[in-house]
Every structure is written in structure tokens, then in C-alpha cells.
Amino acid sequence: MTRTTPSIRTRLSRTVIVIALIWSLAVTAAVWYVIQHEVEELLDQTLQESAQIMFGLLSYDLRELPANADSPVSMPAPPHLERLIWQVVDSRNRTLLRSHNAPVAPLLASPTVGLADAGDAWRVYGMRLPGDRKWTLYVAQEAAEREEASVEAAQYTAGMALLISLGCALWMSYRLKRELQPVADLSQAVLLFDPLGDAADLPPVSRAELAPMHRAITSLGARLAQRVANERAFSAHAAHALRTPLAGLDAQLAVAMRESPAELLPRLTRARLAANRLQRVVTALLALFRSGNSPHWQALSLSDVVAHLSFDNLTISCEGIDQIEADPDLLAAALMNLLDNSARHQASHVSIVVSQGQNTVIQVRDNGSGIPEVKRLQLQQALDAQDYAERTGLGLMLSDMVARAHGGSLQLCRENQGCAVELHFATHHST
Amino acid sequence: MRLLLLEDDPILGEGLRDFLRCEGHVVDWFTSLAELTGLGQEPFDLLLVDWNLPDGSGLDWIAALRRQGTATPAVVLTARDLISDRIKGLDSGADDYLVKPFAPEELAARVRAMGRRLSGVAGHQRIFGRVEIDLGAKMVRQDNIEMELTAREWALLEALVLRAGRIVSKPDLDALVNGFEGEAMSNTLEVHISNLRRKLGKELIETVRGMGYRIR
Numbered sequence: 001m002t003r004t005t006p007s008i009r010t011r012l013s014r015t016v017i018v019i020a021l022i023w024s025l026a027v028t029a030a031v032w033y034v035i036q037h038e039v040e041e042l043l044d045q046t047l048q049e050s051a052q053i054m055f056g057l058l059s060y061d062l063r064e065l066p067a068n069a070d071s072p073v074s075m076p077a078p079p080h081l082e083r084l085i086w087q088v089v090d091s092r093n094r095t096l097l098r099s100h101n102a103p104v105a106p107l108l109a110s111p112t113v114g115l116a117d118a119g120d121a122w123r124v125y126g127m128r129l130p131g132d133r134k135w136t137l138y139v140a141q142e143a144a145e146r147e148e149a150s151v152e153a154a155q156y157t158a159g160m161a162l163l164i165s166l167g168c169a170l171w172m173s174y175r176l177k178r179e180l181q182p183v184a185d186l187s188q189a190v191l192l193f194d195p196l197g198d199a200a201d202l203p204p205v206s207r208a209e210l211a212p213m214h215r216a217i218t219s220l221g222a223r224l225a226q227r228v229a230n231e232r233a234f235s236a237h238a239a240h241a242l243r244t245p246l247a248g249l250d251a252q253l254a255v256a257m258r259e260s261p262a263e264l265l266p267r268l269t270r271a272r273l274a275a276n277r278l279q280r281v282v283t284a285l286l287a288l289f290r291s292g293n294s295p296h297w298q299a300l301s302l303s304d305v306v307a308h309l310s311f312d313n314l315t316i317s318c319e320g321i322d323q324i325e326a327d328p329d330l331l332a333a334a335l336m337n338l339l340d341n342s343a344r345h346q347a348s349h350v351s352i353v354v355s356q357g358q359n360t361v362i363q364v365r366d367n368g369s370g371i372p373e374v375k376r377l378q379l380q381q382a383l384d385a386q387d388y389a390e391r392t393g394l395g396l397m398l399s400d401m402v403a404r405a406h407g408g409s410l411q412l413c414r415e416n417q418g419c420a421v422e423l424h425f426a427t428h429h430s431t
Numbered sequence: 432m433r434l435l436l437l438e439d440d441p442i443l444g445e446g447l448r449d450f451l452r453c454e455g456h457v458v459d460w461f462t463s464l465a466e467l468t469g470l471g472q473e474p475f476d477l478l479l480v481d482w483n484l485p486d487g488s489g490l491d492w493i494a495a496l497r498r499q500g501t502a503t504p505a506v507v508l509t510a511r512d513l514i515s516d517r518i519k520g521l522d523s524g525a526d527d528y529l530v531k532p533f534a535p536e537e538l539a540a541r542v543r544a545m546g547r548r549l550s551g552v553a554g555h556q557r558i559f560g561r562v563e564i565d566l567g568a569k570m571v572r573q574d575n576i577e578m579e580l581t582a583r584e585w586a587l588l589e590a591l592v593l594r595a596g597r598i599v600s601k602p603d604l605d606a607l608v609n610g611f612e613g614e615a616m617s618n619t620l621e622v623h624i625s626n627l628r629r630k631l632g633k634e635l636i637e638t639v640r641g642m643g644y645r646i647r
Contacts, residue, residue, distance in 0.1 A: 243530070243532050244532075245440070245443070246531070247531040248445075249446075250446075250532055251449075252442060254535045255449040255450045276534075279532045286512075
């Protein structure tokens with residue numbers, strides 16, 4: 001199962017959203033705390049102020065107030081929803097006078113001065129009226145009304161905080177996208193950046209934070225270009241230093257075979273075969289080393305390439321498509337090594353079949369001793385993982401590297417008899 | 432064929448020289464451009480030239496020869512295997528390009544191919560009256576009877592056949608058959624011509640008085 005690499009933008013966006021939510025809750029809690037104290041205080045003050053107004057009005061002439069507790073008088077009022085109610089009770093806590101919506105029963109169990117709660121229903125403020133009769137004025141506000149005011153204040157605050165937070169989160173997400181765009185631009189520039197080519201350097205970055213990365217990539221490219229240049233120079237020198245002596249060795253052996261007595265001929269033949277194998281390996285290594293995994297694609301005739309790969313005691317036939325696109329030297333190096341493997345595994349005939357679909361597939365099939373299935377699976381596993389060390393021979397390793405240089409892979413086919421190896425090359429279209 | 436081999440590597444140069452001599456060619460081996468000064472109009476059938484030489488470029492030397500009007504075919508022998516190198520080599524005036532390491536047998540085959548082109552005939556076989564000459568198999572038949580020739584006689588016959596219809600001077604013939612390392616042959620040239628005429632018929636080789644010999 002492939003694990004998706006986390007995105008900086010997604011992670012930061014998530015963080016911003018979480019922070020916004022926490023911030024909203026914190027603000028709501030703070031507002032709730034403030035309301036509990038300040039709004040309650042404000043409402044209590046309102047009660048007190050109202051009581052004081054009532055006190056003033058009622059104190060104007062207490063003698064005019066009715067004093068019959070058996071039938072408390074309800075003060076006339078236009079029809080309306082009464083938010084504040086009031087009562088006047090006597091010293092025995094009997095209701096004498098009340099607002100039209102106030103209950104007949106006294107709000108508190110005994111005459112009380114100051115703020116008090118009448119159960120869960122009312123918040124009451126009591127004031128003693130002047131005079132000897134010890135009457136008490138109650139002004140009350142519904143507790144539910146007060147709670148509703150507090151809750152609504154908290155809800156509006158939380159809603160607005162949340163809305164603002166979400167707005168901020170969206171804005172932050174947008175800004176993140178904009179701010180991360182230079183990173184995407186740099187990635188695209190790096191994708192197109194070829195330190196070995198003639199193209200100019202990386203374009204300058206638009207954010208200071210990216211400057212170190214820009215410098216690092218440019219420096220890496222310069223080091224890479226220098227290393228490749230050194231390797232190419234080395235490759236050219238090595239090619240000359242190795243190819244000429246190899247040619248000389250072969251020429252000397254060829255002459256020796258003609259001049260030597262018959263009894264020495266088998267030994268010289270073996271020596272020349274070994275020299276030829278050495279030539280092939282060196283040629284393949286030089287081709288790979290020189291290519292630096294950048295094949296020189298060109299249209300070629302496979303039969304022409306194969307015609308230059310002669311092996312004693314091995315017949316080679318080419319079938320299928322003949323014209324393909326590949327690096328001729330690398331292809332020759334790969335085929336050379338695969339044919340060498342076939343020759344060393346008792347094959348007498350090799351057929352090379354080319355087919356083209358999504359990829360170009362060059363199948364090299366021989367009639368040699370083949371590979372046991374367990375060994376084949378082990379080799380394929382090593383090739384797939386590019387774990388060549390001590391697991392594959394040089395021939396398969398080189399061939400796999402050639403296939404990979406062409407954007408493909410090497411496949412060892414399951415065969416009942418002989419061995420079949422497939423070089424898969426990505427289809428290349430000449431521009 | 433008389434070949435000029437320009438190769439600075441002693442092991443390869445010696446090996447190629449001896450191998451090509453085994454093939455019946457006359458090989459003059461040089462290891463530097465400096466050794467070529469003074470060759471003048473020395474006749475060669477083919478030039479085998481290494482690109483990188485201690486005192487210069489073999490390609491530049493070929494290019495200079497072409498500018499002077501020398502048309503002797505040339506094969507470049509080099510360790511440079513890039514396509515651009517091959518193009519450069521052929522564009523400089525070389526007729527063929529062989530990348531090291533190569534089998535000497537392949538070089539010998541290319542020399543034979545050059546010989547065919549030199550004579551202007553597609554195959555190896557040449558027929559002059561009753562005489563049939565196979566340059567590839569190095570075989571001569573007269574009236575379908577195979578004739579035995581010495582190495583010198585074969586070299587002489589091949590030099591004339593490759594220039595069939597043209598007059599070959601005695602000094603050139605001597606050089607083509609003998610090279611620089613061979614014994615002075617001017618006094619024995621007539622002897623070998625006489626032997627060839629005796630074996631293959633008087634009419635095969637024509638003497639052009641005061642100029643040389645011709646076969647046609």
C-alpha cells in the first residue's frame with residue numbers, strides 16, 4: 001500500500017483550522033465567563049435602578065396606597081409583556097400591591113431587603129419603603145429571561161468567533177497556497193534544470209527562504225556536472241588506454257595462432273577466446289560509463305547491430321521488427337553480454353525477437369542449459385531491486401542497466417527449456 | 432596489396448603488420464607522422480591510420496593528403512567510438528572507420544573489400560583471357576588448372592591486377608611488391624615477370640617499353 005506523502009499546505013491548513021476552533025471555544029468560554037459576571041451585574045443594577053424608581057414613585061404618598069392584604073390591588077397597565085414585575089408586601093409578608101403580571105403570592109418567603117432569588121423563577125430586589133408600616137417593595141425579573149440573555153450573548157459570540165475563525169482559516173489556506181507557489185515553481189524549474197546541458201542556471205527564486213535551497217541545488221548541479229565531465233574525460237582516456245592494448249593482444253594472438261605449432265593451437269585459441277570476452281566486457285563497460293545513463297537514441301537496424309556480434313559456435317537469428325530506436329552502443333553492449341551468457345551456458349542457437357507495443361521488447365531466447373526456476377526468481381528479484389552485488393553476474397547487471405537507461409527493465413522469462421531474457425525499452429519518439 | 436600502417440602502439444602495430452603479412456600483403460609500418468616525411472609519391476594501395484599519434488593527428492594527415500590530391504583509400508583505426516567521432520573521421524577523407532578493439536580478421540576483410548573497390552570490380556574474380564584470378568582466395572587458374580605461384584609472384588600479379596589497364600612503372604611495382612623492408616628487387620623484377628609469363632602465358636603481362644608493365 002502506497003503511503004501518500006503529507007502536504008505542507010494540508011498540514012498547515014489543518015493546524016490553522018484546529019487553532020481557529022480552539023480559539024473560538026476559548027473566546028466563547030471567556031465571553032461566557034464575562035457575561036456570567038458582567039451581564040448578571042448589569043441586570044442586577046437594572047433591577048436596583050427600577051426598584052429605586054418605583055421607590056420614588058411609591059414613597060410620594062404612602063397613605064394613598066391600599067392596605068388590605070386580603071385583596072391585593074393589581075396596578076392597571078396597557079397590555080404588554082412585562083419584563084419586570086413588582087410587589088409591595090407588608091411586614092407579615094402579605095402582598096398589598098403588585099404589577100399586573102406579578103403573582104399574588106409574595107415573591108419571597110419573608111420580607112427581604114437586597115438581591116435574592118425566588119427559587120428558579122425570579123431574581124428579586126427588595127427595598128424597605130419609608131414609614132412605620134414596614135412595607136417592602138420587590139422588583140423582580142424572570143430568571144429564564146436573564147439566562148436567555150446570557151446564553152444568546154454567548155451563542156452569538158461563539159458563532160461570530162467561529163465564523164471569523166473559519167474565514168481566517170480559508171484566507172490562511174489561500175495565502176498558504178500563494179506562499180507555497182514559489183516552492184512549486186522552484187520544483188518545476190529543478191525538473192527542467194539540466195546541469196549537464198547548455199541551458200542557463202536555475203531561475204532566481206522569489207522568496208528569501210528558498211534562496212538556500214536554490215544555492216544548494218545550483219551547487220549540486222555544478223558538482224554533478226564537474227563529476228560527469230571528469231568521468232567523461234576519464235572514460236575517453238580509459239577507452240584509449242584499454243581499447244588499443246586489447247586490439248594489440250588480439251592481433252598478437254591471431255598471428256601467434258598462425259605461426260605456432262599445432263599442439264599450441266588449442267591453448268592459443270582459448271587465450272584468444274578469453275581475450276575476446278575481455279574485449280566485450282570492456283567495450284560494454286566503456287559504453288555504459290560513457291553514456292552516464294543518457295542513451296543516444298537513434299533509429300537503427302537490429303540485424304546490423306547483431307551482425308557485429310559474432311560468437312564462435314553460436315548461431316544468431318533476428319526475427320520480428322528490425323528498425324527500432326535505441327542507443328546502438330548500449331544495445332550492442334547488452335546483447336553482447338546476453339549472447340556471452342548464452343554461449344557460456346551451452347547454447348548453440350539464439351533467436352532475437354523484437355515486438356513493439358507500449359514498450360519495445362527485445363527477447364533473447366537461447367537453447368542452452370537455462371536457469372532453474374528458484375534461481376530465476378532470485379535473479380529477477382535482485383534485478384528489480386537493483387541489488388546486483390553478489391546476486392547477479394556482470395552480464396545481467398550490465399543488460400539491466402542498459403534497459404533502465406532506456407527507461408525500461410530486464411525481465412527473465414519462465415522457460416521450460418533454455419533461457420529467455422527480455423529487454424524492455426520505453427518507446428522513444430525522435431523529435 | 433601494399434599497405435601503409437600508421438600505428439604508434441608497438442604491440443598492436445607489430446601484431447597487425449605480421450597478421451596482414453600472413454594475409455599476403457606488403458606492410459610498411461610507421462609509428463609517427465615524423466617517419467612519413469620524405470615518402471613523397473611512394474605508392475600504397477591502402478593507408479591504415481591511427482587517429483591519435485604521439486606527434487599529431489592521423490586524421491589531419493589524411494585530410495592533408497586529400498588536399499594534395501592523393502586518392503589512396505584510408506581506413507582510420509581508433510579507440511574513439513562516438514558517432515560524432517566516426518562522422519568526423521569519415522568527413523576528414525577516410526574511406527572506412529574501425530573502432531578498437533577489432534579482430535584482425537575483420538581488418539583483413541576490410542582490406543580485401545578496399546582492394547575490390549580499388550580494382551573497380553565488384554567480386555574477387557578477374558578474368559584475363561585464359562587466366563582466372565581470384566584475389567580473395569589468392570588463386571590463379573589457367574584453362575581451369577590451378578597454377579602454383581610464389582609469394583613474390585603473387586604480389587606482383589596482384590599489384591598489376593589491381594591496376595589492370597594502367598601502366599605500372601618498375602620502381603612503383605618494386606615498391607608495391609617489396610615495401611621498404613623487402614630485399615632490393617629491381618634486378619630480379621624481370622625474373623619474376625618472366626616466371627609469371629612462363630606459368631600464365633606471355634600475353635598476360637604487357638611490357639610498355641621505357642614505362643613499365645601493364646595487364647589487361
